[in-house]
Structure formats: C-alpha cells, structure tokens
Amino acid sequence: MLPEQQDILWTFVTIIFTLFSLFAFINVIQHCREREGTNTVVWGTVFGTGFIINLLLTNHMFELTQQQQLGFISWQVLAVFLTLLTWGVFFKSENIENQSPPLIRAAFFYSTISILLAGYTNWLPQQRSDPPPKAVAVNVDDLTMESYTEMGRVIVFGSAPPVAGQKSIGKGQCPLCHTFDPGDNIGRCPNLFGVEERSHTRIKEDRYLNEPIKIGEADGATGIVKGVPDQIPEEYRRADASELTGEDYLRESLMCPSCYVVKGYGKAGDTKSPMPVISKPPISLGKFELNAVIAWLQSKDTPGEFASVTIPLPTAEDNAPVADAGGEEVEPPTFVTGTEPIDVMINTLGCPLCHTIPGIEGAVGELGPKLHEKINAPNRIKDPNYKGKARTGRDYVKESILNPNAYIVFNEEAGEPFPEGVMPQDFANKLSVNALDKLVDFISNTQPEG
Numbered sequence: 001m002l003p004e005q006q007d008i009l010w011t012f013v014t015i016i017f018t019l020f021s022l023f024a025f026i027n028v029i030q031h032c033r034e035r036e037g038t039n040t041v042v043w044g045t046v047f048g049t050g051f052i053i054n055l056l057l058t059n060h061m062f063e064l065t066q067q068q069q070l071g072f073i074s075w076q077v078l079a080v081f082l083t084l085l086t087w088g089v090f091f092k093s094e095n096i097e098n099q100s101p102p103l104i105r106a107a108f109f110y111s112t113i114s115i116l117l118a119g120y121t122n123w124l125p126q127q128r129s130d131p132p133p134k135a136v137a138v139n140v141d142d143l144t145m146e147s148y149t150e151m152g153r154v155i156v157f158g159s160a161p162p163v164a165g166q167k168s169i170g171k172g173q174c175p176l177c178h179t180f181d182p183g184d185n186i187g188r189c190p191n192l193f194g195v196e197e198r199s200h201t202r203i204k205e206d207r208y209l210n211e212p213i214k215i216g217e218a219d220g221a222t223g224i225v226k227g228v229p230d231q232i233p234e235e236y237r238r239a240d241a242s243e244l245t246g247e248d249y250l251r252e253s254l255m256c257p258s259c260y261v262v263k264g265y266g267k268a269g270d271t272k273s274p275m276p277v278i279s280k281p282p283i284s285l286g287k288f289e290l291n292a293v294i295a296w297l298q299s300k301d302t303p304g305e306f307a308s309v310t311i312p313l314p315t316a317e318d319n320a321p322v323a324d325a326g327g328e329e330v331e332p333p334t335f336v337t338g339t340e341p342i343d344v345m346i347n348t349l350g351c352p353l354c355h356t357i358p359g360i361e362g363a364v365g366e367l368g369p370k371l372h373e374k375i376n377a378p379n380r381i382k383d384p385n386y387k388g389k390a391r392t393g394r395d396y397v398k399e400s401i402l403n404p405n406a407y408i409v410f411n412e413e414a415g416e417p418f419p420e421g422v423m424p425q426d427f428a429n430k431l432s433v434n435a436l437d438k439l440v441d442f443i444s445n446t447q448p449e450g
C-alpha cells in the first residue's frame with residue numbers, strides 16, 4: 001500500500017491511540033506496584049490486552065486505503081473509549097485518588113482534537129495540488145511498439161498514479177464507462193477484456209453485417225460508411241485500407257459507435273450507441289492518439305507481447321503531435337477549483353459524455369438521464385421510493401453528484417431503472433467546495449430548452 005493512498009492524519013491519530021493505551025498499561029502497573037492488595041495480574045492482563053488490541057488495530061490501519069480507514073477508525077475509537085472506561089473502573093475500585101497525571105489528560109485532549117480535525121478534513125472534498133503536466137516531445141525515431149502502446153495506455157488511463165477513491169482517467173475518458181479486467185463489470189458498457197479477439201469474430205457475425213445498418217450504408221450521426229475501411233476520413237485511415245480487419249472494427253467502434261451496437265448495450269432497441277464519437281468533441285482524439293489507443297487495445301491482454309498489434313509505428317511523415325504522450329511524466333488527477341467557467345468545469349469532469357445538459361454546448365450524452373433538474377429534482381424527492389436524505393432540489397442534485405447510488409433514476413423511455421454504479425462515485429475527490437457549490441447551482445436550474 002502506497003503512503004499517498006492513506007490519510008496521514010488518520011494514521012497519525014491511530015498511532016497516538018496506541019501510545020495512549022500503552023501509557024494506560026504502564027500507569028496501571030505502576031499503581032499496582034505502589035500499593036498492596038491490588039490484583040496486578042488481572043489488571044495487567046486487562047490493560048495489556050487493551051494495548052495489544054490497539055496495536056493490532058493500528059497495524060491494520062496501515063493496510064487500508066483512505067476511504068477504508070475512514071470506516072475503520074470507529075473501531076479504534078471504541079477500543080480507546082473502552083480502555084478509558086476500564087481505567088476509570090480501575091481507579092474507582094482501587095480507590096486511587098490521583099487519577100490521571102496531567103500528561104495523560106493533555107494527550108487525551110490532544111487526540112480528541114485530532115479526531116475532530118481529521119473528521120472535518122475528511123468531510124471536505126480533498127484538494128490535491130500536484131504540479132501541472134509538462135508537454136513532452138515525441139521523437140518518432142525512438143518509438144518502439146512497447147512505448148507506443150504505452151502511449152495508448154496513458155491516453156486511456158492518464159499518467160497519474162491511482163489515488164485513493166479516485167480512478168485514474170486519461171484524455172480518452174474510456175474508464176468513465178468501461179472496465180478492462182476479466183469479471184469487472186459496471187453495467188451499461190461492455191468490459192473491454194478480450195476485445196482484440198472479439199474484433200476478428202465480430203466482423204463475421206450476421207449481426208455485424210446487417211444491424212443496425214447494413215455494410216456499405218452510411219451512419220446517420222457520423223456519415224461514416226459501415227464496414228468499408230477506405231471510406232473512413234482520410235486523416236484516420238490506414239494506408240492499405242481495403243479488406244476489413246479486426247483493426248478496422250476497433251477503429252470503427254471508436255469513430256462510429258452506432259455502426260455496430262454490442263447487444264444489450266444500446267438505446268432504442270440496440271440501434272443507437274450511447275458511446276461518444278472518440279474522434280469528435282469533447283474527447284477529440286487525433287489520428288496519432290487514436291491509433292495508439294487501438295494498438296494498446298490490441299496488446300493489453302497479452303502483456304509484453306505485441307504480435308497481435310497491426311497498427312504500424314508512426315513515421316516522421318505522420319506529423320505526430322508532441323504533447324500529451326509522455327509515458328513517464330505525471331499529470332495531475334482531474335480536479336476543478338471553481339474558478340473555471342461553468343462549461344469548462346463540466347467538460348473537465350466528463351458529465352457531457354453521459355448526460356444531455358441544456359446550456360452546455362455539445363453535452364448530448366445518452367448513458368444517463370437528461371439533466372432537467374429544475375423539474376426533475378423536486379419530483380425525485382417526492383417519489384415514495386426515494387430513500388436519500390435531500391429535502392430540497394438543490395440538496396438532491398448535490399447528493400446525486402456526491403453519492404449517485406442514493407437514488408437510482410427510472411428510465412421511462414426504456415421502462416427500467418438506469419444502471420446503478422455507472423455514474424462515477426468519486427466526484428467528491430475531483431471538486432473543491434466552491435466548485436461543488438457552483439456546479440450544484442448550475443445543474444439544479446437546468447430545464448428543457450425552448
């Protein structure tokens with residue numbers, strides 16, 4: 001477990017607790033020695049056990065992430081409370097007057113203040129202040145397939161190390177919706193494990209040939225002609241685009257999501273994909289980036305093995321862009337402070353990928369409900385099934401952002417609830433207090449246009 005995934009303050013408090021129970025133990029033993037008739041063995045065992053329990057709890061705290069620590073600390077508070085109580089019983093039953101030396105009172109006061117302080121800082125959304133990313137020049141002559149697919153991985157996941165409670169997400173935004181490990185499913189988006197293998201079989205399926213449009217027909221939203229690689233816009237096409245391959249299927253999935261909709265994951269009877277077009281705003285990957293992502297998709301299931309990658313390494317003529325591709329540079333995790341204009345904030349957070357939001361240009365996402373919260377929010381809290389804590393529309397919107405699973409919206413169009421767990425659960429880590437306020441103000445006033 002990395003230290004940055006823990007909360008320093010909690011860890012500190014937990015060490016203080018253990019020292020406290022050690023002190024209680026020594027104090028009790030001293031008292032027992034000073035006077036006759038006290039049962040040293042019994043009291044020693046009781047307080048010794050108290051100390052060992054606290055020591056074990058503290059040790060366990062080091063194995064937890066920040067969020068788990070938050071839940072676990074209550075056990076330790078209980079342990080310390082019981083220690084204190086037993087200590088009081090000890091003093092009382094042994095008739096000891098001079099109960100707790102000033103040092104111990106000070107220590108207890110100090111740990112109480114620490115708990116309150118730690119509770120408060122944990123309740124506030126976490127603000128991180130990592131250094132801004134550096135642009136890195138890509139020298140295409142030095143590229144190997146390994147470093148190229150690594151660029152793809154960075155576009156998907158970002159280069160920030162995972163921080164407690166926050167999934168790391170790169171420019172491509174894929175992890176907002178997709179999972180990549182076997183068995184890891186979040187609902188309405190396919191798990192991309194095994195997609196390289198699937199890419200070869202998909203194009204032979206009847207369903208691919210005919211649904212929702214036939215091969216050779218143009219997709220309404222993007223104008224891309226399905227299954228015909230040399231009709232892909234020139235700046236994205238591969239040089240020898242003729243026969244349809246797995247690589248083309250992957251490129252088509254990213255550039256024309258509705259050309260083929262994975263069964264059960266589409267809208268309107270699987271005729272329309274809720275996935276954004278990756279080469280268009282807001283994600284807007286260029287050819288170089290898109291190809292790096294495809295190369296990564298083709299190699300990710302076989303670490304260290306690149307035989308299934310069919311994308312050629314870019315050459316100097318490809319005019320590879322220079323920024324955004326640094327494998328070793330660390331970029332800060334997504335975070336908005338509230339000083340940004342509202343549309344920048346919302347786009348940075350990725351809400352438009354899943355929501356249609358009146359007043360935000362290009363926010364036409366379809367995975368979640370249309371945000372018409374001026375009307376929706378007050379109605380949600382009146383729903384008998386509503387079990388959240390909000391009493392006002394504004395509080396409902398805040399709750400929906402910080403704790404999306406508090407209430408799962410019913411999708412009237414589809415006749416079933418929206419999928420649970422698809423909306424990211426970690427926005428609290430991406431927003432300052434001011435940003436949250438500003439976002440809630442804006443979202444709670446959204447309503448249908450016109």
Ligand code: HEC
Nearest residue numbers: 172173174177188189190253257260261262265273275353
């Ligand atoms: C807003 C959510 C969302 C985002 C962001 C998103 N996708 Fe998707 N993706 C979906 C959904 C939903 C489907 C299934 C419907 C379909 O076939 O288009 C899908 C399908 C796919 C497929 C086809 C899977 C298969 O089994 O054939 C691929 C490949 C894919 N996505 C890759 C990506 C990559 C790479 C990114 C990031 C650059 C990305 N997606 C970003 C929602 C998303």
Ligand code: HEC
Nearest residue numbers: 176349350351354367368376400404407408409418422423
């Ligand atoms: C990966 C997709 C995704 C992203 C990104 C996302 N949401 Fe959601 N959101 C959903 C889904 C799905 C639901 C419906 C399920 C539920 O109620 O939790 C939802 C529900 C909501 C609701 C409740 C809507 C209602 O009418 O009751 C609000 C408000 C909301 N989201 C706001 C946001 C905001 C603000 C952002 C950006 C900070 C955001 N969402 C980002 C998928 C997403």
